[in-house]
Amino acid sequence: MPELIAKGPFDGVEPLVMAGLTLAPVEDGPIWSIALLPGGAKAAAKALKPLGLAFPGPGGISEKAGLRLVWTGRDQAFLFGDLPAGLEGAAVVTDQSGGWAGVTLTGPGAARALGRLVAVDVRLAAFPVGGVVRTGLNHMSAVILRTGEDAFEIRVFRSMARTCWHELAEVLRHLGARAPLSA
Amino acid sequence: MRLTCPLCGPRDRREFYYYGAEDYLNRPDAGAPGSAWDDYLHNRDNPAGMTRDLWYHEQGCAQWLIVTRNTVTHAVTAVDLVAGRQGAAT
Ligand SMILES: [Zn+2]
Numbered sequence: 001m002p003e004l005i006a007k008g009p010f011d012g013v014e015p016l017v018m019a020g021l022t023l024a025p026v027e028d029g030p031i032w033s034i035a036l037l038p039g040g041a042k043a044a045a046k047a048l049k050p051l052g053l054a055f056p057g058p059g060g061i062s063e064k065a066g067l068r069l070v071w072t073g074r075d076q077a078f079l080f081g082d083l084p085a086g087l088e089g090a091a092v093v094t095d096q097s098g099g100w101a102g103v104t105l106t107g108p109g110a111a112r113a114l115g116r117l118v119a120v121d122v123r124l125a126a127f128p129v130g131g132v133v134r135t136g137l138n139h140m141s142a143v144i145l146r147t148g149e150d151a152f153e154i155r156v157f158r159s160m161a162r163t164c165w166h167e168l169a170e171v172l173r174h175l176g177a178r179a180p181l182s183a
Numbered sequence: 184m185r186l187t188c189p190l191c192g193p194r195d196r197r198e199f200y201y202y203g204a205e206d207y208l209n210r211p212d213a214g215a216p217g218s219a220w221d222d223y224l225h226n227r228d229n230p231a232g233m234t235r236d237l238w239y240h241e242q243g244c245a246q247w248l249i250v251t252r253n254t255v256t257h258a259v260t261a262v263d264l265v266a267g268r269q270g271a272a273t
Contacts, residue, residue, distance in 0.1 A: 058190040058244070073244045074190060074266060119195035134191065136198055136242040 009101035009161035019175035021113055023168050026102030026153060032083050033094045036075035040090035047086030059131050061145065070132050072143060100143075101161030105168060106151040109175075114144070114152055116171050124149060138167050184257075186250060189264050191243040198242040204228075205235040205249055208265065231255050237265070 010025035017023075036044055036055070044055050052064035056071040063069070067081040078096065087093055105114060111122045120127070120135045122144075127133060132145045140160045145153040156164045184196040204227050211219040228234075232255055238248045247265035252258065 059192075074246055074264070119197065120192075134243050134245075135194070141242050 009158050010103075010165070013165065016169050016172055018172040019107075019109075019113075019179050021105065021107035021110055021172055021175070023165070023172055024104050024106075025165075026104055026155075028080065028097070028100065028102055030080070030082060031096040031100055032079040033072070033092075033096050034069070034077050034079050034087060035073075035092045035094075037089075037091055041075070043090035044087060047084065047090060051084055056132075059133065061130055061132055070143065070145060072132075072134060078143070099158055100155045101158045101164065102153055102155045103165060103168065104147075104151065104153050106148070108150055110150045110152055113168075113171050113175060114154075116174075117167055118142075118144070122146075122152075137164060140164060140167075184259075186238065186248070186259060187262050188240050188243055188246070188248065189262060189267070190246060191240065194240070194243055198240060199248075200239040200241045202237040202239060202247075205237060207237055208249075208268075233260075238262075 008025070008027065013025055015022055015024035034044070034055075041055065048054060048062075048069070051067060053062045053067060053069050056062050056069055056077055058071055060071045061068065067079065067084070070078045070080065072078050083093065111124065111127075114122050117138045118135050120133055127146055129146050129148055132143060134141070134143055136142065137144070137154060137156065140156045140163065142164070143155045147153055154164065154168070185193050186196065186199055187193045206223060206227065209223065211223050232253055233251065234254055235249055235251050238250050240246050240248060249261075249263045249265055249268070250259060251261035251263075253260065
């Protein structure tokens, strides 16, 4: 078996700091898709409860001790972290590790910056901390988590990693160019 | 134009893919007469008023939706999950 070289989607990419905002790569561990089988909600809840997790409803995130369950669709969530036992029979579990690329966008005005690329209302009142939306980031499908008032995590298909970075970096450059003019 | 996805909330039209009439949900049995298949595949009403059609929330939750809308006023009066409807496969 040849020795294969593992590469991350953002190897060699340094965080970009501009206009008071920071765009940075996220290093994800394992990611699992948990798709509930019909009638599997009860059994899944039973398996998740001892971990302090609950299967999230639309737009929800359940998080505890290094495990994070993020709603991604009807009766479906992504689990970030090591797969716990007990979900067999309750859900179809597929390994998504390495299939997604993530970045964080943080800093004052992060929502306004993100709003340049997404058509959903990302203001705090409409998109509170601890929530998730699946929407388009420009033309890419994205999973966007609000981890703080001024902090977002954005995940896209890994094949879109550099495009996602390019689009967001361009937003930061535009805002950076405007800043001295409006000072 | 916006559609209010039952799961995702109000979303821009660009997030959705339009498929066609709700008729596509009523697939004839394999042994149905040719006329039933003709209706299913080809024959559509073209109403001035309320119509129901299928949309896919492509850039959102990836659910098929039944959209009830009015072709005269452009009002969208309901958006329902295909998966949630009576008699649907789960
Ligand atoms: Zn949706």
